Amino acid sequence: MWERIYRMLVKEFIQVLRDPRMKALIFVMPVIQLIMFGYAVTTDVDHIKTAVCDLDKSPQSRALIERFTASGYFTVVDSTDRPERLGELLDRGQATIGIQINHGFAEDLKSGRQAAIQTIVDGTDSNTGTVAMDYAQRITQEFSRARVGPGELDQLAPPQTEPIELRSRAWFNPDLKSRYFNVPGVIAVVVLLISLLLTAMAIVREREIGTMEQLMVTPIRSFELILGKTLPFVLISFIDVLVVTAIGISWFNVPIHGSLALLLFGAGLYLMSTIGIGLFISTISQTQQQALMSSFFFYLPAVLLSGFMFPISNMPEPAQWLTYLNPLRYFLVIIRDIFLKGSGWDILWPQFAALAVLGTALLTMSSLRFKKRMA
Amino acid sequence: MSDIALAVSGLGRAFGEMWAVRGLDLEVQRGEIFGLVGPDGAGKTTTMRMLTGILAASEGQATVAGFSIHDDAEAIKARISYMSQRFGLYGDLTVEENLRFYADLYEVPRRDREPLEEKLLGFSNLTPFRKRQARNLSGGMKQKLGLACALIHKPEILFLDEPTNGVDPVSRRDFWRILYAMLKKGVTIFVSTAYLDEAERCSRVGLMHRGRLIRCDTPQKLKEGLPGQLLELETGQPRDAREALAAQLGSSRVSLFGGMLHLYTEDAAEAEQIRAILQQAGIAVLAEKIITPTLEDVFIHWVTRDDAEAAA
Numbered sequence: 282m283w284e285r286i287y288r289m290l291v292k293e294f295i296q297v298l299r300d301p302r303m304k305a306l307i308f309v310m311p312v313i314q315l316i317m318f319g320y321a322v323t324t325d326v327d328h329i330k331t332a333v334c335d336l337d338k339s340p341q342s343r344a345l346i347e348r349f350t351a352s353g354y355f356t357v358v359d360s361t362d363r364p365e366r367l368g369e370l371l372d373r374g375q376a377t378i379g380i381q382i383n384h385g386f387a388e389d390l391k392s393g394r395q396a397a398i399q400t401i402v403d404g405t406d407s408n409t410g411t412v413a414m415d416y417a418q419r420i421t422q423e424f425s426r427a428r429v430g431p432g433e434l435d436q437l438a439p440p441q442t443e444p445i446e447l448r449s450r451a452w453f454n455p456d457l458k459s460r461y462f463n464v465p466g467v468i469a470v471v472v473l474l475i476s477l478l479l480t481a482m483a484i485v486r487e488r489e490i491g492t493m494e495q496l497m498v499t500p501i502r503s504f505e506l507i508l509g510k511t512l513p514f515v516l517i518s519f520i521d522v523l524v525v526t527a528i529g530i531s532w533f534n535v536p537i538h539g540s541l542a543l544l545l546f547g548a549g550l551y552l553m554s555t556i557g558i559g560l561f562i563s564t565i566s567q568t569q570q571q572a573l574m575s576s577f578f579f580y581l582p583a584v585l586l587s588g589f590m591f592p593i594s595n596m597p598e599p600a601q602w603l604t605y606l607n608p609l610r611y612f613l614v615i616i617r618d619i620f621l622k623g624s625g626w627d628i629l630w631p632q633f634a635a636l637a638v639l640g641t642a643l644l645t646m647s648s649l650r651f652k653k654r655m656a
Numbered sequence: 657m658s659d660i661a662l663a664v665s666g667l668g669r670a671f672g673e674m675w676a677v678r679g680l681d682l683e684v685q686r687g688e689i690f691g692l693v694g695p696d697g698a699g700k701t702t703t704m705r706m707l708t709g710i711l712a713a714s715e716g717q718a719t720v721a722g723f724s725i726h727d728d729a730e731a732i733k734a735r736i737s738y739m740s741q742r743f744g745l746y747g748d749l750t751v752e753e754n755l756r757f758y759a760d761l762y763e764v765p766r767r768d769r770e771p772l773e774e775k776l777l778g779f780s781n782l783t784p785f786r787k788r789q790a791r792n793l794s795g796g797m798k799q800k801l802g803l804a805c806a807l808i809h810k811p812e813i814l815f816l817d818e819p820t821n822g823v824d825p826v827s828r829r830d831f832w833r834i835l836y837a838m839l840k841k842g843v844t845i846f847v848s849t850a851y852l853d854e855a856e857r858c859s860r861v862g863l864m865h866r867g868r869l870i871r872c873d874t875p876q877k878l879k880e881g882l883p884g885q886l887l888e889l890e891t892g893q894p895r896d897a898r899e900a901l902a903a904q905l906g907s908s909r910v911s912l913f914g915g916m917l918h919l920y921t922e923d924a925a926e927a928e929q930i931r932a933i934l935q936q937a938g939i940a941v942l943a944e945k946i947i948t949p950t951l952e953d954v955f956i957h958w959v960t961r962d963d964a965e966a967a968a
Contacts, residue, residue: 284760284763285760285761285763288757288760288761292746292749292753292757295748295749295753296746296748296749299748300748487744490742490744490746490747491740491741491742491744492744492745492746493744494710494740494744495738495740495744496744496761497710498708498709498710498733498736498737498738499733499758499761499762500730500733500734500761500762500763501761502730
């Protein structure tokens with residue numbers, strides 16, 4: 282029995298390693314994805330393209346603009362004397378935010394009147410827009426506080442300082458680097474894609490080239506066939522977990538505070554689900570195209586409804602219920618918590634339990650569907 | 657061990673409303689080579705798949721090597737080999753690796769393996785190509801490798817589904833040489849084929865059409881059993897003659913073999929009628945003789961008649 286499974290495994294590895302495209306898919310794609318998410322896909326907002334229209338041209342107005350650029354969040358791409366120009370730049374997408382300081386800004390400040398500046402933000406990308414407005418407000422507030430000495434405060438209306446000051450500290454990721462959040466997530470997503478696709482495709486390919494029919498007439502047992510066709514991809518997925526983790530830690534300096542062993546155990550439970558789904562897809566697909574389409578039909582919603590990029594708590598309630606069926610949801614919590622918080626079994630056991638239940642159910646269901654017979 | 661390799665009664669399989677095979681009764685003796693012929697879509701592959709235990713039968717019974725296809729499909733699988741129409745070789749594995757993989761699946765003991773491997777490779781003239789990936793083999797070599805893989809565990813019964821389809825004549829001869837050698841060793845062979853010259857080599861032939869077995873006998877008896885006579889006519893204008901006859905008798909009765917016309921005649925009166933038709937058309941008959949039908953004639957005759965009955 283083990284001999285047969287072992288032979289299937291060896292055969293599968295020979296086939297994978299002999300196919301240069303397959304090798305690339307398995308070992309290069311995860312690294313490329315990781316690099317993409319590590320560098321390019323960042324939700325951190327800085328270097329916002331800024332257009333300035335300073336009509337006041339006073340030391341005070343220049344000082345305010347200086348504050349904007351010194352923060353690092355804003356980069357002035359254009360300075361103009363025509364207020365209409367700001368609109369044009371926004372329309373063409375050459376600037377994300379326009380700042381207009383009207384004539385009399387310095388006068389107002391000196392005489393203790395409320396001075397106003399105007400900002401226009403391109404809200405097309407709502408996330409960047411909100412963040413840019415937020416930054417602009419904070420910088421202006423700090424500027425006004427510094428300009429107006431504490432003694433002069435009472436003369437100003439409305440008061441520019443709050444009775445309660447909020448001082449926030451971010452734990453686990455003090456600099457709020459999106460990379461620290463993304464890299465562990467990428468591991469989960471890459472493993473999902475690799476294990477799902479490889480399992481579904483490998484079985485359907487045998488059906489397509491006719492070897493499945495040939496295997497069915499051998500005395501190999503159903504479970505030997507299933508194990509022989511899935512174990513290789515479990516192993517490959519583990520290798521991918523290790524490779525991507527190693528690059529994440531060594532190249533992107535993502536800290537790993539928790540136990541690697543616990544992470545691998547979680548990956549094992551997670552793979553039960555993804556392989557189970559891959560196996561299921563192989564039982565409903567006749568051709569590799571069908572398997573590919575079905576895989577993506579599962580993959581995209583699974584990624585969207587997992588909390589990988591969009592927080593689950595922001596989703597409408599029915600969508601939130603759906604996420605409970607999504608293995609990625611649980612593994613994301615496990616992998617991020619182990620990486621960033623160093624959480625252990627005592628905290629993560631509900632996620633482990635959910636993955637175990639989901640994985641067992643999916644594997645059982647697919648194995649029962651997978652018959653050593655033709656339809 | 658019983659002398660009967662295959663016993664089939666009332667076997668049938670439906671796909672939805674369509675019966676691919678229905679009411680199949682058949683018995684094959686051990687050591688026999690049984691040929692299944694029939695046009696495409698006759699139900700040959702479906703029959704093979706039911707007998708090899710990979711397709712559930714909708715009705716009827718069958719025992720293969722003494723085991724029921726319903727209850728003991730797995731026991732059957734250990735004793736038979738099945739080479740499907742497109743034998744599933746792994747194109748990215750070498751000749752040797754393919755052979756070994758099947759040996760592993762059938763759990764052929766290690767010590768038996770090497771001499772057997774050598775013999776099968778030698779037999780099929782594949783020894784020089786043992787390190788070549790299967791996808792780089794020619795069509796004929798692929799089929800021979802498929803056969804070698806099917807024989808690695810010394811099956812009692814060998815099922816072959818159109819094994820020589822699209823294979824060159826030399827490889828086909830090699831292929832049949834191996835089959836005969838197996839037959840000598842007592843292996844039962846159940847082969848479907850589209851080549852009627854191959855059917856001639858079988859000890860018995862079953863003719864399948866529209867899911868049913870319409871004739872089943874030795875090639876000799878099948879030919880003798882053709883009613884009436886087969887008339888071969890030589891004329892100066894074979895094409896014109898064919899058209900004239902087809903217009904009167906129906907196109908299925910007349911076939912052109914080279915410059916000769918083959919015609920079935922039920923009796924002497926009909927032969928007379930034929931001469932009259934040709935005379936009317938102004939075509940002279942240069943020679944005329946009664947010939948022994950080939951299996952092809954037999955095949956065409958029964959299939960046409962079965963179609964005519966179905967249409968009626």
